[in-house]
Amino acid sequence: QHDERIPPETELFIKEEDPETSLYISTRLHREKQGFNQENIYFDTSPQAVRLYLLYNHWLSKVLLYFFILLDLSLAIFEEPAVFSLPIWATMLVELLCLLAFTIRLVHYAKVIPRDKFWKDPKNICIILTLVDMIIYGALKATNCYGVRWSRVLRPLLLINVTEGRQLRRAFRSIRNALPQIFYVFLLFMFSVLIFSLMALKLLGKRGLKTIDGAPYFTNYLEIVFDLYVLVTTANSPDVMMPAYNASFVFAIFFIVYILINTYIFMSVFLAVVYNNYKKYLKEEVRQLVRAKRHKMARAFAVLQEQREEGGELVVTQANWNQVVRLVRPDISNAHRELLWSVSDDKNQGSIGKVAFVQLADLLNIEVITLKSRPHPLHSLCPAFYLSAPSRLLCRIVQHRAFVIVYDLIILVNAVFIGLDEENPMIANSEWVFLALYLLEILLKLYVFEPRAFFSRHSFWNWFDTIIVISALIATIVNSAMKSSGGYTSRQILDIVFILRVLRLIRVVDSIQRFRAIINTLIRIGPMILTFGQLIIVVYYVFAMLGMELFKGKVKFFEDPNDPAKAYCGNPLLKDTAFAQLNYCKNNFNNVVSSFILLLELTVVNQCSGFATVTHISARIFFVLFHILVVIVIINIFVAFVLEAFFVEYSVDKSDLQTSLERKIEELELAVEQEKMEDNLVNAMETIDNDLGTGQSPTANKPSLMFKIASKRYRTVDALLQRMFEADLDPEDFAENDDQNGNFANPTFSSV
Amino acid sequence: QHDERIPPETELFIKEEDPETSLYISTRLHREKQGFNQENIYFDTSPQAVRLYLLYNHWLSKVLLYFFILLDLSLAIFEEPAVFSLPIWATMLVELLCLLAFTIRLVHYAKVIPRDKFWKDPKNICIILTLVDMIIYGALKATNCYGVRWSRVLRPLLLINVTEGRQLRRAFRSIRNALPQIFYVFLLFMFSVLIFSLMALKLLGKRGLKTIDGAPYFTNYLEIVFDLYVLVTTANSPDVMMPAYNASFVFAIFFIVYILINTYIFMSVFLAVVYNNYKKYLKEEVRQLVRAKRHKMARAFAVLQEQREEGGELVVTQANWNQVVRLVRPDISNAHRELLWSVSDDKNQGSIGKVAFVQLADLLNIEVITLKSRPHPLHSLCPAFYLSAPSRLLCRIVQHRAFVIVYDLIILVNAVFIGLDEENPMIANSEWVFLALYLLEILLKLYVFEPRAFFSRHSFWNWFDTIIVISALIATIVNSAMKSSGGYTSRQILDIVFILRVLRLIRVVDSIQRFRAIINTLIRIGPMILTFGQLIIVVYYVFAMLGMELFKGKVKFFEDPNDPAKAYCGNPLLKDTAFAQLNYCKNNFNNVVSSFILLLELTVVNQCSGFATVTHISARIFFVLFHILVVIVIINIFVAFVLEAFFVEYSVDKSDLQTSLERKIEELELAVEQEKMEDNLVNAMETIDNDLGTGQSPTANKPSLMFKIASKRYRTVDALLQRMFEADLDPEDFAENDDQNGNFANPTFSSV
Known part of the structure; x- marks a missing residue:
């Protein structure tokens, strides 16, 4: 079948x-x-x-x-x-x-x-x-x-x-699934806006009030609806309220109630609805995904299974297992594979059953860092020198806490110098001193720590430091060379030098543990944020295309400050409008880059009066649609996602599977000391290398190979999602029923 | 002891x-x-x-x-x-x-x-x-x-x-407890703002750019920090970016990255941290509160307990129980008390044990609506008329779904008429027709439904309708009387008439079930929102007092439009500033009412340039402090609270205790039909009264007294909170250990 x-x-x-x-x-x-x-x-x-x-x-x-x-x-x-x-x-x-x-x-x-x-x-x-x-x-x-x-x-x-x-498909599906719920809240929200607008029309329309431009205030119902909608985005606060408030402070109560209900309560309800739906559907998708995974693993087991003795359990032998894992992941080391086997084959039987085999996919998803306790190259080359008293003192100094503090202070002093005027020759030359100090730091660390461990894949800050310092060095040298040779300073190179100098200061954050924890969480949810970036780009692209068709050439920007048309953005309709007065002419749809930047501005603050002026009042529909889609739906899903990721960080412990792997590592005495791991989750390498790299610590009786689990970092986004909803998944469910009825659908490819 | x-x-x-x-x-x-x-x-x-x-x-x-x-x-x-x-x-x-x-x-x-x-x-x-x-x-x-x-x-x-x-103390404690966590994120956030400001100074300071006012752009570090901080609140977007963007679109990237990191990511992290801490501490407090409650109930049990037979369980007899409940809640009916007893004494033994007794406090917290199946007064007075064929037909019409739809349509037509110009005599007179129609609706309903049931405490919409219609009637009559007598129209009375007319339209929402569900949730969290209102008032009051000392009289508002000082708010320093041009003169600290309104505006959009101009640049500290406290801390807690309340609504089922009460009610055949209850949770009274009030339905064999649980509505805020965290509470934990060690603290009165 x-x-x-x-x-x-x-x-x-x-x-x-x-x-x-x-x-x-x-x-x-x-x-x-x-x-x-x-x-x-x-x-x-x-x-x-x-x-x-x-x-x-x-x-x-x-x-x-x-x-x-x-x-x-x-x-x-x-x-x-x-x-x-x-x-x-x-x-x-x-x-x-x-x-x-x-x-x-x-x-x-x-x-x-x-x-x-x-x-x-x-x-x-x-x-x-x-x-x-x-x-x-x-x-x-x-x-x-x-x-x-x-x-x-x-x-x-x-x-x-x-x-x-x-990820992108999943985000789209989440949005589509949340739409009906959002739609009902949105209808209620719009009903509220319409009711308030009607009240505003009746209360304020007949009083003969004027806006600052001298136009009649709150006399046209549709205008009021639009103004009050924009008030929800806070873009025209307090301008929209001022004429009424100037007439009597009692009218302020109207606006206060409006803002309370529509900006604070309804926007929170939107977030709640979006968040709730997002979570609900994501949970269902991850559940299906895990079922699909287990189903496939169970089928793989069915292919490999053997019966060792008559009536015995169906098992997979180590030889078969080894060959399969080698085929699947040729990149992992033999030691790592042996570790995985010893986790799976807990009782050392030489074969594993179905449950243990199904776990293999999860085990492969756990990132295990293999630490090789290599001695420092200098230690091997000239041990007499490297183990001499001054050399050992140097190593001890560099590894001391004070060394970090001194360099943090240097960074702070550097920050002050950057802030000062770089035209001053003293300040300009001090840059060389700082560069030399930073370079010295990297060299000292390379002297003390094993270079391959120092530049291991997970040492984010080491890489960051080195790249920034080397780039700054190169850029500064190029800049000086150009300056001294032709007296010509390239603005671009100077900009790069400045940016690199400032980026160097970020390093300070890593020294404070509390900050590091927050930043690590942010780094971990980085890939997910990129998914939302793609989502935003899809929506922006569609709106940019539409916007360019609708508004291209209506508002022009003139580079020449003396051009008389500059004062009204090249469109007489904009004469004396706030849009032209505030010099917003470059906020236009004249090409795709401007459009994207303008759409970003609209995401932050939805101001579109200029475009309604140059085309037609109905152009506002474009901007309202954009606001609903981007701010109410996508940004809320983004916020919901960040919230969820932080809650997971705060509340979920390591998954069971990971703990079993860790238990095994500890059992085999291959673990790096726990206390050193805990204080720095993602990039503990530097600290750990203190012991592993120097060759002076008493590691002689330790195995030369050690493992460490990149504990809170998952190889794939799915693994992170699975972890988010793990509590609701049954580990014994192999999804075998789905095999028969044939409607076994992996959610990944259901239509978007 | x-x-x-x-x-x-x-x-x-x-x-x-x-x-x-x-x-x-x-x-x-x-x-x-x-x-x-x-x-x-x-x-x-x-x-x-x-x-x-x-x-x-x-x-x-x-x-x-x-x-x-x-x-x-x-x-x-x-x-x-x-x-x-x-x-x-x-x-x-x-x-x-x-x-x-x-x-x-x-x-x-x-x-x-x-x-x-x-x-x-x-x-x-x-x-x-x-x-x-x-x-x-x-x-x-x-x-x-x-x-x-x-x-x-x-x-x-x-x-x-x-x-x-x-509630207010608890909210304050939540804030105090969340502060350390918020503080670390805030430091990181400020670090990010400072780094970006430094980068902006280096990149943009030397380019000789000018703001619209012609002032140098991004040359003073502290100014940049402030501008970029305000950009996080989105108040000065896109103005702060325009000069740089006009110079080159590459600089827009800088601002995009800044907004992404500081507005979107950091603000989400703030919400996550505040929400997480709020939840954590609230949970702990509610846990303690429940323990305190159970402890007190256990002590009350100890006073009342009796041993019925030698070696038997300690129990409380029905007689004692009855007297105690009557002392505690003299307001509940005998029937209700009997119902509670039959829930507690599940096996009909005439006495209850400790566990059942401790539940009493929770039972008393469940709001049980006692429905008395009274015949309509007209039915008793002249049954021949009330039971005649035309009368019965009328009753059937009013109870029909079409009756609701017809009145919804009338409301919509009314909305259109309200929107039209009321100076038109036809429109003005139509108001009388609508008033008559609404009045007719109420009278018809009173004819069909038993009046005491119609005006029962939980019939929110019935009360709402009647009050609005009667008030509108009175106001309209007063208005017409004044108009016809002296030709004089009071603006105030007209305003009230308009507001009442528009409020009447809200009624439409109740007909759509999806909307009703959302609105009921909002009504349920209403009391909590009031707590936050108190909190906001405390903070506003403090800042208003400070602001009045600092800024009183600096900015003046002139009622007379011809006063030359009006153009610069009575302060020459404000001449030609955006503050005066936008006519913000009434946004001042000259009295407590203005101060409160201004602080509300600052909560929505933090614009304070005017006050820094009239006093000193350091006045900005006041506004930044206000923003941090109100927007970053309090508004986030508010959003967190609304989120949590909605999640509870979405996910938590009725509590066990309530279900046992409901089971008992059903068992005793005292329940109102379930299907009628489900479609309208809070205000099902109207529908239910269809059967109970008319006296025509075959209720002869039904008991004359029926109960209904106001299922999702809790008598106290604490009960709602307890429900939120119920899953984590052990029902058998009587907190008896706390009795001994004496450090039994009720969290309510620990110092704020």
Whole structure:
């Protein structure tokens, strides 16, 4: 009853993130190599199918895909209204090329999934629509008619549909699922705004009040609704209230009640609803994802299982296990693999059962740092010198707490010097002193600590320091060389030097433990924030395309300060408006870069009076829609996400699985001392290396290889999500029922 | 080892909210009346002590206390700078009177709590400080010296210290507990602002850019820090960025990164930290509160307990239980009491054990609505008429769904008519038609439904409708009478008429179930929002007093539009500033009302440039402090609270205890049909009365008395809080250990 081809597309395209899919496929390959007969074949493992699969998931084809998506998106820079104008045929040609690339990718995709699923996919429609639009537009342009490239708004959808960005899809699904709930609250909110507007019209409309511009105040119902809506965004507070307040302070009560209800209470309710829905649906998705994972692992187990003795349990032998893990993760060391095996095979039986095997995917997701207790190179090269009394004293000084404090003080003094005027030659030369001091610090640390440990992958601050100091050194030297040779100072290089100098100061934060904890949490949720960044870019791109069609050229910015048109942004309609007076002319939709910056400003404060003036009052709909979508929905989901991530950090202990791995590490006496690990979670390496690298501490009786779990850092975003909702998952649920009824859907690929 | 007096003050002053304290005291009184010998007396139950206690908790003494607090606070209206000026001796006299009242209350308090606890109380110091300040100020004024009434900032603290506002104290404690965590995040946030400012100084300071006013742009470090801090509040976006953005769009990246990190990420982190701490400490407090409650109930049980047979369980008999409950809650009906007993005495043994007795306090907290199935008065008076065919038809029409829909449509048409110009005589007269229609609706409903059920305490919308319609009728009649008699229209009465008309439209919301659910949640969290209102008023009052000392008279508002000083708010320093141009002159600290309104504006958008201009640049500190305290701390706690309340609504089911009560009600066949209850939670009365009131439905075989639980509505805020954290509380924990070790502290009265 199963497909003969590699069946649910779900199992194919998530290799990058899922060790379990990879494990499943590798398991089958491994069995085939062993010459086993596949009794119940689930999918096609013919060389051709596997080659297709591997090619689809090859890093090069993914890089190419992302390149074409970026190319397609960046066409907006060259199309009218353009930053750098290119002829239409050139951009059209590039877009055709991109579409071709997407089509090839799609055909490739169609080869590996069932045909009926392929045709339901929305991305096919995107490509076809784009093609149709290009043909129409080309024809219109050829006949000199006015045409609109409306399919440009579809481009960012490719980012969601063509790529394997499961985080982005998930975020989109969360939003879609939360929409009905948000919609009801929004209706109630709008009802409240309408009622308040009606009250404002009745109370204030007949009093003959005037705004500062001398216009009648609160006489038009739709104007009032819009003004009060903008008041919710706090953009026009207190201006909108001043005429009424000047008439009588009693009217202030009206505005106070309005702000309390609509800005504070309703906006909190929006956050609550968005947060609640986000959590609910995410939980359901992660639950399904974990079920899918376990299901795949159970199937992999079914392929590898052996019966050691008659009537005994079905098990997987260590030899098979080893070969599979080596296939799946060729990057992990033998020692690490042995550690994983000893965790799985708790009772040292030489084989593991189903439950232990299913855990393997989770174990592979835990980031284990292998610490090699290497002696310092100098220690090996000339031990007499490196172990001499002055050298040992130096090591002790550098490792002392005071060394850190002294350098923190140097950084603070440096901050003061940066703040002072750099035209002063004394100050300018002091920069060399500071650079020398920082360089000395890095050299001293390299002398004391083992260099490979110092520059290990997780030593974020060491890398940060070194890169910043070296770059600053290079930039300063280049700058001085240019200055002394031609007397010419490059503004750009100076800017870079300044930025690097200031960035160096951030280092201070790392010395204070409380700060480090907060920053580590922020670094951990970084990847998730990037997902929201993509989401925002998708929405911004669509609105930028729309905005450019609607408002391009309406507001112009003049570089020349003497141009008389500058005072009214090149549009007579803007004469004497606040928009022109505040010099907002550069906030326009004249090209894609300006549009993005303007949309960001609108996210912060929704001010759009200028654009309604230059076009039509209905242009406000564009801005209100943008506000609803970005501020009420997306920003709230972002805040909800940050909240959730911080709660997880505050409340959830390490997961059980991780603890079992840690227990095993400790049991085998391979653990780095706990107290040293706790004070610095992500980047404890530096501290730990104190002991491991110097070669002076009594590590002689310790094993030369040690493990450490990057305890709060997960290899994948899914693992973090799984951890968030772990409490609700049953560890014994293998999702085996789903195997039979066939409607086993991995949420990753359900349509967006 | 126990005090002989009524000991921990905690047990004394919470009667209003806690049935358990009341129960405990009543239990002892009841036993004394029965002539029982109190074997182990915990506190003084002599007639004198009880009289003192009852007097202290008498509603009149509480009302008097609140009256004096209000009087004391409202003195700010009459003191310089005053709204209505009174001579100093008058305000001083009133303040002395208030202080006297507080002192009497304190002495009374001292009589009922142990002496050592009394002197540690901070409110004593407040009173003494106020007295000292009044003497100094009086002396200075008498000698015509300049004096500052600095003790005025202490006044709102009385609101926290003297009253029994446990919610307010709890909110303050939450804030105090969350402060260290917030402080560290705040330091990091300020560090980020300082680093960005330094970078801005280096990047933009030397480019010779100008602001719109022509001032140099970003050349002073402290100015930059302030500007960037204000940018976090979004008040000066995009103005602060425009000069740099106009120079090059690359600089926009700087501001984008700044806003992303400091406005979005850090503000979310603040919310997360505040929320997390708030939840953590609240949980701990509620846990202690529940323990205290159970402890008191266990002690009450110990007083009443009897051993029915040798070696049997200790129990409380129904007779004793009945008398105690009657003492504690004389307001509940016999039927309700019997219901509670039958819930407690589940097995009908005539006595209850400890666990069941301890639940009594929770049972009393569940609001049970007793529905009396009374026939309609007309049914009793002239049944022939009331049961005639046309009358029955009318009843059926009014109860039909279409009747509600028709009236919703009428309301919508009314909304359109309100929006139209009321000068039109047709429109003006239509108002009478609508009034008549609404009145007809109420009369019809009163004809169909039993009037006492229609106006029962929980029929929020019925009350709302009737009051609004009757008030509108009266106001409209008064208005017409004035108009036709003297041709004179009172603006105030017209305003009231307009407001009432618009408020009537809110009724529509109740017809849509989704909206009703949201609004019911909002109504339920209403009392908590009021607590935050008090908190805000305390902070506003302190800042208003400070602001009035610092800025009074600096900015003046002129009613006369022709006054030349109006253009610069009466202060030449403000000439040509944005503050004066935008006509913000009424935003001043010249009296307490203006100050409060201004502080509210500052909460929404922190704009203070005007006040720094008229005084000194350091005045900004006042505004930054206000922003930190109100927006970062209090508003975040408010948002956290709304979030939590909504999550409770979404996720928590009815508490177990409530369900047992409901089970019992259903078992006894006293329940109102479930399906009718579900569609309208708080105000289902109207629907239910359909059957109960008409007398036509076949209720003959039903009991004449029915119960209904106001399912999601709790009698006290504490019960709601307890429900929030119920999952973490052990129902069998009687806190009996605390009895021995003596450090049993009720959190309510730990110092603020």
